[in-house]
Amino acid sequence: MARTSLTFDRTKQRALPIWLLILAVLLIVARIVSKQYPEKAEHDLVRWMPISQAIGIARTTHRPVFYEFSAAWCGPCKMLEREVFMDQDLAKRINDRFIAVKVVDTKQEEGRNWPDVQALMDRYGVNAFPTIVIAGPDGSVLDRVVGYPGAGKMAAMIDRPR
Numbered sequence: 001m002a003r004t005s006l007t008f009d010r011t012k013q014r015a016l017p018i019w020l021l022i023l024a025v026l027l028i029v030a031r032i033v034s035k036q037y038p039e040k041a042e043h044d045l046v047r048w049m050p051i052s053q054a055i056g057i058a059r060t061t062h063r064p065v066f067y068e069f070s071a072a073w074c075g076p077c078k079m080l081e082r083e084v085f086m087d088q089d090l091a092k093r094i095n096d097r098f099i100a101v102k103v104v105d106t107k108q109e110e111g112r113n114w115p116d117v118q119a120l121m122d123r124y125g126v127n128a129f130p131t132i133v134i135a136g137p138d139g140s141v142l143d144r145v146v147g148y149p150g151a152g153k154m155a156a157m158i159d160r161p162r
Contacts, residue, residue, distance in 0.1 A: 045091030048102045051116045058099045058137040064162055066098035069121065069131040071105040076148040077130045083151045090151070093158050098134065105129065134162065 049057060058065045068085075070077035084090050094100055103120055106113055113121065120126075124133045124141065134143040134157075142162050145154075 044085065045088060046085045046100050046102075047095050048100050051101055051103065051120065054099050054101045055137065055139070061099065062137065063097065063099055064137070064142055065135045066094055066100045067103055067120065067124065067131075067133040067135060068100070069103045069105065069124075069126045069129060069133070071108065071129045073108055074129040080130050080148045080154070084154045087151065090155060090158065093155075097158065132157070136162075 054065050057063075068080070070080070085094075103117055103126075105117065105121065105126075112118075123139070124131070124135075124144075126133075128146050130146075130148055132143075132145045132154075133141060136142055143157060143160065145157060148154075
């Protein structure tokens with residue numbers, strides 16, 4: 001029968017700190033790489049207007065309203081934010097052509113929406129995110145996109161004459 005040693009082997013103990021160091025370095029590198037793809041800019045490039053002011057400004061300036069319906073949990077909404085609203089050229093075109101309004105659904109987080117948010121969602125039949133509705137100053141729907149079709153199709157929608 002083979003004898004077993006009850007002594008502790010210290011050479012194997014030193015391997016643990018090396019693996020911890022390697023793991024820590026990998027986590028730091030992953031954190032640095034993830035910062036290259038921010039979820040939100042330090043400041044918005046699109047000049048978002050409050051819901052309560054949008055129609056008045058649209059009537060005064062004779063520009064359509066660009067409603068962006070989104071939710072905090074929505075992955076495609078974050079892609080839209082990153083690829084369209086954080087793009088300087090596209091954001092400038094939105095600002096020049098529209099009165100932009102970000103409408104954020106909070107049902108999942110808070111159990112309900114603010115009354116003005118829910119009224120807009122009901123009026124435009126929003127039941128998926130993201131939904132973009134371009135409305136005239138009178139509230140009529142001029143254009144609508146459900147889902148995120150990509151930056152190229154969004155650029156075409158922004159540039160479409162109305």
